Amino acid sequence: MQQQLVEKFQELFGNGGDIRFYFSPGRVNLIGEHTDYNGGHVFPCALTIGTYGVARKREDRKIRLYSENFSKMGVIETSLDDLVYRDSAGWTNYPKGIVWTFQKKGYPVETGFDMLMYGNIPNGSGLSSSASVELLMGIILKDLFGYEELSMINLALIGQYGENNFNGMNCGIMDQFAIAMGKKEHAIFLDTQNLQYEYAPIHMNGYKIVIAASNKKRRLTDSKYNERRAECEEALKDIQGVKNVQALGELTEEEFEQVKDAIKNPVCQKRAKHAVYENQRTIKAVKALKNNDLETFGKLMNESHVSLRDDYEVTGKELDTLVEAAWKQGGVIGSRMTGAGFGGCTVSIVKEDAVDVFIKNVGEIYKKEIGYGADFYVVEIGDGTRRIA
Numbered sequence: 383m384q385q386q387l388v389e390k391f392q393e394l395f396g397n398g399g400d401i402r403f404y405f406s407p408g409r410v411n412l413i414g415e416h417t418d419y420n421g422g423h424v425f426p427c428a429l430t431i432g433t434y435g436v437a438r439k440r441e442d443r444k445i446r447l448y449s450e451n452f453s454k455m456g457v458i459e460t461s462l463d464d465l466v467y468r469d470s471a472g473w474t475n476y477p478k479g480i481v482w483t484f485q486k487k488g489y490p491v492e493t494g495f496d497m498l499m500y501g502n503i504p505n506g507s508g509l510s511s512s513a514s515v516e517l518l519m520g521i522i523l524k525d526l527f528g529y530e531e532l533s534m535i536n537l538a539l540i541g542q543y544g545e546n547n548f549n550g551m552n553c554g555i556m557d558q559f560a561i562a563m564g565k566k567e568h569a570i571f572l573d574t575q576n577l578q579y580e581y582a583p584i585h586m587n588g589y590k591i592v593i594a595a596s597n598k599k600r601r602l603t604d605s606k607y608n609e610r611r612a613e614c615e616e617a618l619k620d621i622q623g624v625k626n627v628q629a630l631g632e633l634t635e636e637e638f639e640q641v642k643d644a645i646k647n648p649v650c651q652k653r654a655k656h657a658v659y660e661n662q663r664t665i666k667a668v669k670a671l672k673n674n675d676l677e678t679f680g681k682l683m684n685e686s687h688v689s690l691r692d693d694y695e696v697t698g699k700e701l702d703t704l705v706e707a708a709w710k711q712g713g714v715i716g717s718r719m720t721g722a723g724f725g726g727c728t729v730s731i732v733k734e735d736a737v738d739v740f741i742k743n744v745g746e747i748y749k750k751e752i753g754y755g756a757d758f759y760v761v762e763i764g765d766g767t768r769r770i771a
């Protein structure tokens with residue numbers, strides 16, 4: 383892989399100079415959905431699939447970008463003097479947003495660079511290919527321009543800042559944090575209120591993590607996501623009229639039940655209920671995992687999906703079909719949608735010897751109900767963003 387990508391880089395951008403090679407993973411969230419902008423907990427892990435990058439500094443102010451995944455677009459040339467979001471700029475808005483954030487946050491990028499990328503995260507699958515690219519750009523800039531003092535958590539925050547303020551998607555910190563801080567065979571139990579985190583070993587002895595990509599075209603994801611976020615903020619404001627809290631994640635289920643009538647809009651009340659209960663479910667799920675109680679973990683995953691379906695309303699027919707079909711299969715510990723929703727993918731924990739039948743059966747039901755196929759990936763938990771050579 384490395385040699386092939388470096389050769390392509392040289393073919394496009396010429397030989398010589400200090401050419402470096404990097405990797406940034408994708409992520410999957412096991413439980414704790416739509417809690418990260420509510421001061422709650424999340425439990426994601428980085429994957430062994432992700433985005434590879436080859437880069438070299440230039441002496442002028444040009445930035446030349448090429449993605450093997452969008453090879454038809456060819457080399458896209460921009461410059462340090464043109465860091466502006468444009469719809470027509472497609473995928474390059476993500477790396478550009480990171481250069482822009484470095485400049486803005488006091489880490490000047492003094493010269494341009496050439497960069498080639500190749501990602502093996504299925505496009506639009508909901509495994510966070512965009513955050514993977516953001517962190518890839520972050521590690522490249524940190525490394526090429528010598529910003530040793532930037533920690534991986536700093537890079538995650540830079541990634542989120544770029545996505546929020548350059549790309550206009552008001553995401554929380556989960557994706558960038560999981561990708562930056564990923565650790566092989568571990569998931570990350572992160573408190574998004576204060577960024578305290580703990581690595582939890584995931585012993586998958588006899589089990590596999592199976593991702594099902596719905597292949598639904600996602601159009602309104604960003605605007606719907608931002609709408610959910612605003613609904614939670616409105617609910618919090620109403621609660622603050624009767625109780626002193628900074629975030630929905632501070633509330634237990636009982637506390638929520640006591641104050642919920644303060645939330646005037648019934649839709650906002652449902653959204654807030656999800657945020658509070660999902661946060662508590664995540665805490666319980668990690669506890670169960672520590673006790674090797676995979677069954678309870680799976681049950682909580684299923685409850686998470688029901689809450690995302692009924693109260694948060696971010697699942698849709700495609701994800702519901704995949705999950706409901708998964709629940710009916712033998713050897714399934716738990717199954718739920720993962721990521722933002724509205725399309726994207728589901729995550730299931732399946733007994734190793736049941737995986738083939740699971741994929742066949744769920745695939746057939748999906749195709750019959752939805753009219754087109756889903757794609758399945760058996761994934762492994764890997765390390766976070768890093769320079770390889």
Ligand code: GLA
Nearest residue numbers: 415416553554555556721722
């Ligand atoms: C997207 C966002 C995350 C998080 C999830 C939902 O992946 O980027 O910050 O909010 O949705 O849990």
